[in-house]
Amino acid sequence: MNTINGIVDWFSDSAHWHGSDGVPARFVEHVELSAIALAIVVVVALPVALWLGHVRKGGFLAVNVSNVGRAVPTFAVLTLLALTSLGVSNLSVVLALVLFGIPPVLTNAYVGVREVDQQTVEAARGMGMTGLQQLRRVELPLAVPLVLNGVRLAAVQIVATTTIASLVAGPGLGRIIQEGFATQNQPELESGALLVVVLALLVEGGFAWLQRVVDPVRRARARTPKPPSGGEQGRPAEPSLVAAASFVGGDADTPETIS
Amino acid sequence: MNLRTGDCLQANSWVCAKFISTRSDELMSALEQHVVLTVETVLIALAISLPLAIAVRGSRRGTGVVLGLSTALYTVPSLALFGLLVPITGLRPATVIVGLVLYSLTILIRNVLTGLEKVPTDVVEAARGMGMGKLRILLTVELPLALPSIFAGIRVATVSTVALATIGYLIGEGGLGNLIHEGLTNYFKAEVLTASVLCVVLAVAFDALLVSVQYLVTPWARKRHR
Numbered sequence: 001m002n003t004i005n006g007i008v009d010w011f012s013d014s015a016h017w018h019g020s021d022g023v024p025a026r027f028v029e030h031v032e033l034s035a036i037a038l039a040i041v042v043v044v045a046l047p048v049a050l051w052l053g054h055v056r057k058g059g060f061l062a063v064n065v066s067n068v069g070r071a072v073p074t075f076a077v078l079t080l081l082a083l084t085s086l087g088v089s090n091l092s093v094v095l096a097l098v099l100f101g102i103p104p105v106l107t108n109a110y111v112g113v114r115e116v117d118q119q120t121v122e123a124a125r126g127m128g129m130t131g132l133q134q135l136r137r138v139e140l141p142l143a144v145p146l147v148l149n150g151v152r153l154a155a156v157q158i159v160a161t162t163t164i165a166s167l168v169a170g171p172g173l174g175r176i177i178q179e180g181f182a183t184q185n186q187p188e189l190e191s192g193a194l195l196v197v198v199l200a201l202l203v204e205g206g207f208a209w210l211q212r213v214v215d216p217v218r219r220a221r222a223r224t225p226k227p228p229s230g231g232e233q234g235r236p237a238e239p240s241l242v243a244a245a246s247f248v249g250g251d252a253d254t255p256e257t258i259s
Numbered sequence: 260m261n262l263r264t265g266d267c268l269q270a271n272s273w274v275c276a277k278f279i280s281t282r283s284d285e286l287m288s289a290l291e292q293h294v295v296l297t298v299e300t301v302l303i304a305l306a307i308s309l310p311l312a313i314a315v316r317g318s319r320r321g322t323g324v325v326l327g328l329s330t331a332l333y334t335v336p337s338l339a340l341f342g343l344l345v346p347i348t349g350l351r352p353a354t355v356i357v358g359l360v361l362y363s364l365t366i367l368i369r370n371v372l373t374g375l376e377k378v379p380t381d382v383v384e385a386a387r388g389m390g391m392g393k394l395r396i397l398l399t400v401e402l403p404l405a406l407p408s409i410f411a412g413i414r415v416a417t418v419s420t421v422a423l424a425t426i427g428y429l430i431g432e433g434g435l436g437n438l439i440h441e442g443l444t445n446y447f448k449a450e451v452l453t454a455s456v457l458c459v460v461l462a463v464a465f466d467a468l469l470v471s472v473q474y475l476v477t478p479w480a481r482k483r484h485r
Contacts, residue, residue, distance in 0.1 A: 003346040070415065071462035073422040075436060076455035079443045083451055160336035164426070167338070168443060177342045181429045186345060193342030197335050204334040 006187030030172035034158045037097030041154050045105040053113025054135045062110035069103035074161045082168040093170045100161050101154040108150025112143030141216040152207035159203050163196050275449035290457060293434025297420045300356060304363035304416060312371035322372060329365035337426050355427035363416035370412025374405030407480060410473040414466055421462040
């Protein structure tokens with residue numbers, strides 16, 4: 001009960017809602033840095049992953065980069081960067097965020113394109129599509145569930161890593177938790193933790209929603225009226241493809257990272 | 260950068276042999292704490308997740324609840340999780356272990372469930388046809404066949420735990436993380452780099468060890484690769 005009272009008191013103290021270390025300012029910092037990092041990750045890693053998946057090369061690299069990312073402590077990388085000449089700046093924090101956001105995008109997008117049924121791709125080639133057309137019009141739409149899965153994992157990872165950045169005096173909501181720990185102020189650290197959890201769950205939920213809404217195969221199926229049973233207009237190949245692709249995503253061998 | 264003389268300490272070099280030789284005791288004890296923390300975490304998580312996964316796998320609702328909870332928990336950043344545990348477990352080392360166990364649990368439960376699900380039904384039916392009871396099927400047929408997936412989970416859980424444990428320094432139980440934090444406060448580059456590299460080496464060593472153990476306990480999986 002004391003805990004809840006402490007948290008309620010902390011949140012109702014207007015001093016925590018103003019200034020550069022108030023909740024709104026910290027929240028904006030957190031979201032801003034995370035969004036910038038995620039944008040860089042998508043721009044840098046996605047084309048590489050899609051192309052590698054298309055030419056079906058570099059699988060070892062694309063899959064193992066996630067394993068490497070998991071073994072490297074985010075706290076260590078942030079500390080190392082803080083001790084370089086970059087110091088603790090938005091630049092060094094974003095650099096660390098990008099480093100930890102790249103692996104999930106790379107791995108998932110690669111696997112997504114790679115797992116597209118080769119017969120489908122060959123049919124596209126038979127229709128005279130060039131490599132880029134095959135990628136853009138056949139492989140990418142079918143790989144969307146896994147591509148977005150990678151982006152979602154990267155977003156969650158980045159938000160978590162931004163939180164850790166507070167341990168090297170970086171910006172963001174983690175600062176509230178870190179200060180709570182440093183001064184043994186339990187209501188403060190609990191309130192900060194609560195804010196971070198809410199943000200993380202919002203990001204996760206938002207991307208999960210996006211994943212459902214954007215999937216072109218799902219949308220196409222929602223648009224076309226149900227085919228009559230045994231009708232020749234059905235699209236039997238696609239549902240099973242999607243099922244196969246999402247199975248790879250949820251598979252035990254390609255798990256997510258935590259930070 | 261002179262590695263041989265004591266200059267590297269004064270010059271605050273990233274790589275410093277003298278640091279390693281003069282502070283080897285401290286490095287070793289931090290490493291030991293890290294190893295103990297990791298092994299304890301994974302063993303406790305395994306002891307909880309195996310029975311839990313087996314208990315819920317029959318019920319669709321049970322699996323849904325467990326998987327949903329574990330996904331949500333997985334999303335929570337470690338720093339926030341430790342923060343939320345403080346009112347329950349206090350500012351003491353146990354908080355670190357509880358937090359690490361929770362993360363490992365989410366990985367392991369998922370993998371145990373996937374592993375058991377992947378066991379071909381005809382194999383289970385053949386075992387039943389041979390007159391095996393439920394428990395015997397579980398122990399001698401299903402669990403062994405689920406081992407590759409379970410091991411994949413143990414590997415991920417172990418490697419993640421090694422990396423995550425560094426944050427434990429906040430409550431004085433971070434193993435190598437204590438040294439990274441100390442190096443940060445003293446602006447001591449060699450200490451930070453050495454402890455960070457040891458962390459990664461430890462994770463890789465654990466992973467290699469688990470791969471060899473898996474190779475030894477799943478002889479049937481070897482032949483297929485030839």
